[in-house]
Amino acid sequence: MKVIAYRNYGPPEVLKLEEREIPTPKKNEIRIKIYNTAVNSGDWRIRKADPKLAKLYFGIFKPKQPILGISIAGVVDSLGKDVTKFKIGDKVFGSTGMRLGAYAEYTCIPESSVILRLPEEISFSEGACLSFGGLTALDFIQKCNLQKNQTFIVYGASSSVGTAAIQLAKHFGAIVTAVCSQKNFDLVKSLGADFVMDYETFLSESHNKKYDVVFECVGKSSITSNLLHRSEGGVLVLVGASFKEMFQAAWISLTKGINIKFGPIAETLENLNILTELTRKGIYKVVIDKFFPLEAMAEAHRYVEAGHKKGNVAINIDND
Template sequence: MNAMAPNNTMRAAKRDAYGPPEAISVTRLPVPSPNRGELLVRIHATTVNRTDCANLTARPLVMHLVLGIRTPRQARIGTDFAGEVAAVGTGVTRYRVGDRICGFRDTGLGGQAEYLTIAEDGPVMSIPAGLSDAVAAASLEGAHYAFAFLQRANVQAGQRVLINGGTGAIGSALLQFTAACDAEITVTGPADAAGILYGMGARRVIDYTRQDFTQSAERYDCVFDAVGKSTFGRCRGLLSRTGVYISSEPGPYWQNVGYALLTPLGRGKRVRFPVPYGHEHSFPFIRRHLEAGTFVPLLDERSFTLDGVVEAYRYVLTGRKRGNVILRIGEKDRC
């Protein structure tokens, strides 16, 4: 190691079995040591997001294949982090002690803790100048998936796009990325968020509690369901002749996966499945938008500390958060 790592213990959230938020405990563990090519990161902020919820509950059931059949292979939880390099392993060349970095991996990094180790060539990037730890942590999960939506639909300037659910982590990032493409965007969301949605680039806002967007007479080149509440069947009529439908969920019968395989064989309306790209593709894209100011992550009014992690998961599982829910970590709260 090139610098002294703190030779003590840390607080970390973990769960030994899949289950509800109550399966989580905050416990003391040894601070990990960075191996060759690894960084030890002191974490200042992380989020509790919908990927964390899937990893906690192992729902959908396919998560058992990814995370461990009967019990999770990794007890520590948390998919993202923002913090600073506290120590480096031998052979590290890209980062130095004190560098501010953030990272995300959908299968988990152990970010809901005071420290983690990560390979310097892993899913990590330096935090753009001027960004707080909270904003850096909030810039990853939803934006990583939104990037996949945008790429799979190949959105062009002037296209007409409908986004169902502009106030989620995915929807709010997708709205801003799509606006940066100069597309003409209609978005659904709760009425009291209309101002936020216009501010992020919407041309028209539909209050989803009062109006069923699928009954609209408008036609769109892309329909993005960023909250996974619609189906291709209900949205088909909204699509232009070669329009594209993408949802954040596989559909009640996983039909979006089948449609995504079959509809490209024809010449008409298509379903695409937003299989995520690797971080080496999404991170430079996200970073460019953060630096250009064309992406400002949406933060929920509520934030939590590590002690409140169970409450934070309960809140996110309601499906009612706005954008990203921050978990502040450590004494040095930079959020």
């Protein structure tokens, strides 16, 4: 089978096409013939070991798992002897989690993974892109205990997590302001944003409004600037926080009693089910900016890392 592997940390060029044997599932695993995967910010950060401390988990001198990717959609084509939840031929989608391995034509994962059957209303590419941004946004919104008519501002609103956060916040009844480039105003409005503003306006002295939830998706604005717009008793969410920012946020929370949410999310089947139902009913839309073939993974990484994508970037995997 074809895989995209990286043997050293570095720029997109470390991603190389390789051939491997198709894996055999263990007794509790399903093997998925992958039709689509996606490239997200977590992928390129792992690839270049950003931050450097990530090497403590992913491999100090070289990657322990050379095949990146967590988002998958495809068809179950082989079962371990103890598998009971799935059958051969099931269309499935979801996340491989920290096992990674989605940049390949096939992968084996435990049947207990965050994987569901793919409804007819959702395409393989939508399924592959549904989990990362959607699960991230939903978990953080749940941690905020978002209430109806609360004010919610999304910084980086046209990103994968941002496009998900707009829709989910609106679904829970919030009044949503989207912060993004002017060229993406129409997109975020179409997803339900009540108000829009560009980055310069957000950072300007004239912007003195405060919000119940300040939701920073892309790690490109300072904690200080975001706290200026947090209402008394409100919540600041740092989706793309660096380790330095996490320590800073933890210190501020401890010493000043300010509610700041950050850190890894909890991927759950319950939340994937929520997203699936909303998507199936047309309430939630998976935004896909571009498609790349598996062989163009380096180009896809370069595009995503540049930080200008709208929603998600999907990868088509040719299994023929």
